Amino acid sequence: MDLKPQDLLVLLKVAAHPPQRWTYAALGDALAMSASEAHASVKRAVASGLAVAPSRGEWSPVRPNLLEFVLHGVRYIWPATTGPVKRGVLTAFGAEPLASQLTAAPGEAPVWAHPEGRAKGPTLSPLYRTAPQAALADPALHRLLALLDALRIGRARERSLAAKLMETELMRSDAGVADASR
Secondary structure, three states: OOOOHHHHHHHHHHHHOOOOOOOHHHHHHHOOOOHHHHHHHHHHHHHHOOEEEEEOOEEEEOHHHHHHHHHHOHHHHOOOOEEEEEEEEEOHHHOOOOOOOOOOOOOOOOEEEOOOOOEEEEEEOOOOOOHHHHHHHOHHHHHHHHHHHHHHHOOHHHHHHHHHHHHHHHOOOOOOHHHOOO
16 A cells, blocks of 8 residues: 555644544544545555554554654655746745744745745645645645655755654654554
8 A cells, every 4th residue: 555645744734633533524524635535545554554543433643653664765755846837825934933944045945836826936846736825724734744744855954854843743742652663
């Protein structure tokens, strides 16, 4: 069973809100995908060891495994591609939490092309087609996706800082049952 980019989007959404329990319908709705697509993503995540399902209908990300995958695998499996300058939603070092720690020249920060975006910059392919829409509705998810994009396209300094911040975000003490490696 091969992972798909939407699987990581589902995992990051749930990781961004540790105490919340999600139905597949609510998760699909929050990520602009169908409930069956969300369910299939969870099945693939469990099969790959990025999530655990201790009982039917219940599941959670395995945060240490997810962190390892995000830090060392994603940029090779789903490389980001850059495109022309367009209006969109800031990502990578143009969005928080990196924007306040790194300086980018005006118009240099990458964006996901999106009609509701307020910034202009070189476009970056999002992890999944609905990621920009989901990020606009959820600042916590936007932070994780921006860090992920910095890991996918950043130079060494940006990747290093993004890795530290991603670890902080994913390994919060209130993360729930899947904190321990399985």
